[in-house]
Amino acid sequence: xxxxxxxxxxxxxxxxxxxxxxxxxxxxxxxxxxxxxxxxxxxxxxxxxxxxxxxxxxxxxxxxxxxxxxxxxxxxxxxxxxxxxxxxxxxxxxxxxxxxxxxxxxxxxxxxxxxxxxxxxxxxxxxxxxxxxxxxxxxxxxxxxxxxxxxxxxxxxxxxxxxxxxxxxxxxxxxxxxxxxxxxx
Numbered sequence: 483x484x485x486x487x488x489x490x491x492x493x494x495x496x497x498x499x500x501x502x503x504x505x506x507x508x509x510x511x512x513x514x515x516x517x518x519x520x521x522x523x524x525x526x527x528x529x530x531x532x533x534x535x536x537x538x539x540x541x542x543x544x545x546x547x548x549x550x551x552x553x554x555x556x557x558x559x560x561x562x563x564x565x566x567x568x569x570x571x572x573x574x575x576x577x578x579x580x581x582x583x584x585x586x587x588x589x590x591x592x593x594x595x596x597x598x599x600x601x602x603x604x605x606x607x608x609x610x611x612x613x614x615x616x617x618x619x620x621x622x623x624x625x626x627x628x629x630x631x632x633x634x635x636x637x638x639x640x641x642x643x644x645x646x647x648x649x650x651x652x653x654x655x656x657x658x659x660x661x662x663x664x665x666x667x
Contacts, residue, residue: 521570523637524583527590528566530630535560537623541613544605555597555604562590580644583637591634598627 538545538556546554565586572578597604610627611620 521573523633523640524566524570527587527630527633527637528563530626530633531562531566533626534630537610537626541610541623543609543613559593562586580641580648584641584645587634587641588638591631591638594627594631594634599631 535556539549544554544556546552546557549556569578569582569586572582596602598606598610607624610624611617614620614623
C-alpha cells in the first residue's frame, strides 16, 4: 500500500515566495560548508614554500634570521608557516574557511611576485638561476618559485569564489523577514 504524503512547497509556507526552496541547513551546517576547503592546494603550497625557503638556504643568498643575524624579507616570510598551521587547525575545528585561505594565499602570491618578479625585485630571476654551478638546477629552483606563485594564485581565485558563494548562499538562506525589526501589519 502506497501512502502519498503531502510535501509542502514554498506556496504552503507563509512568507515564502513560490519557486524558492528554503535552505533547511542550520547556521552551523552553513558555517561548516564554508570551512570544508580542499586541502590539497594548501598542502602543495606548503611543500613548495618549504622548498623555496630551502632553496634560499642552499644558495646562500637573500637569507635572513635564523640563518644570518639580521632580519630580511626571508625572515618575515617564515611567518607564513605558523599562519598555515593555524589555518589548518582552525579549518579542522570549523572556525575558518575559504576566506582565511583567500586572505593568506592572495597576499602570498603578491609578496613573492613583488620580491622576485616585480620591476623593483629584491631578488630577480637571475639571482636565483645564476647562483648554481649547473644552470639546470638554477632553472629548476626558478621553476619551483613560479609553480609556488601559480599555486597561490589559483588557490586565491578558487577560495575567493568559494568565499563569495558561501556569503551569497548565507544571505539568501535567511528567512524572508529575518533582521526586519518592523512588523508588517
